[in-house]
Amino acid sequence: MQYPELEAFEEEARAVEDTLAGMSEDAWERPGLGEWSVAELVAHLVRAVTRVDAYLDVEVDAAQPVVDRVGYWRFDLVAEAPAIAARAREEADGVEPGVLVQRFTEGWQASATRAGALGPDHLLATLRGPMRLDEYLATRVLELVVHHLDLRAALDQPPAGTPRAERLTMQLLESLLGGPRPRNFGRQRFVRAATGRLAVDDPRFPVLR
Numbered sequence: 784m785q786y787p788e789l790e791a792f793e794e795e796a797r798a799v800e801d802t803l804a805g806m807s808e809d810a811w812e813r814p815g816l817g818e819w820s821v822a823e824l825v826a827h828l829v830r831a832v833t834r835v836d837a838y839l840d841v842e843v844d845a846a847q848p849v850v851d852r853v854g855y856w857r858f859d860l861v862a863e864a865p866a867i868a869a870r871a872r873e874e875a876d877g878v879e880p881g882v883l884v885q886r887f888t889e890g891w892q893a894s895a896t897r898a899g900a901l902g903p904d905h906l907l908a909t910l911r912g913p914m915r916l917d918e919y920l921a922t923r924v925l926e927l928v929v930h931h932l933d934l935r936a937a938l939d940q941p942p943a944g945t946p947r948a949e950r951l952t953m954q955l956l957e958s959l960l961g962g963p964r965p966r967n968f969g970r971q972r973f974v975r976a977a978t979g980r981l982a983v984d985d986p987r988f989p990v991l992r
Contacts (some may be wrong), residue, residue, distance in 0.1 A: 784900070784903075786903045788917040788951065790947060791945070794947055795927040795928055795945050802943060803884045804932065805883070806938065810937075810938055816935070819872070822883065828926070828927070829883060829890055830871070832891035835895075836893040838907045841908040843906045848906060853955060855911050889904040903915065928949055928953070929974060931944055932974065942971050949970045950970065954972050956978075959990040960987055977990045
């Protein structure tokens, strides 16, 4: 079963795959994002795309969702950042680039296959509590879009995101912002500003770091 969030997830994951396929061997040790190398950034992307498959193996002790795609992001990202950074370093440590690429491909495909078989209203457990599958997939799309931009920037390459995934991400970030993006912001500029990757003279930004 196809639905918008799943389609966006699949399209952006394939675009990331294309970027990974074109990387040179020496690119993996380049600075990726903050203290991460490119390899560690990709390890974080692997985790992002495998969570659907992993969480679907966890029993859900609820009949209704307790959080949606917007509420999912309402937590202290600054406080959790050290643990997230350390986990990516650990998951990349000693792993060959080809293995990371394989894990990414197998991970997103496994998540997409199960998500398609279950449908958008299926409940799954997440770190923020039970969520509808389509709502959680939207958070995965945001992760893919934002970190694909990071990866392309680290490789000195222009953005190569997919329109459907970027639109979904933009809509989610506008919900966190509490209104539409500034008129002079294109999708990618808005995503970068909303996630603290581009400094702007607007006190509402960033909405995520």
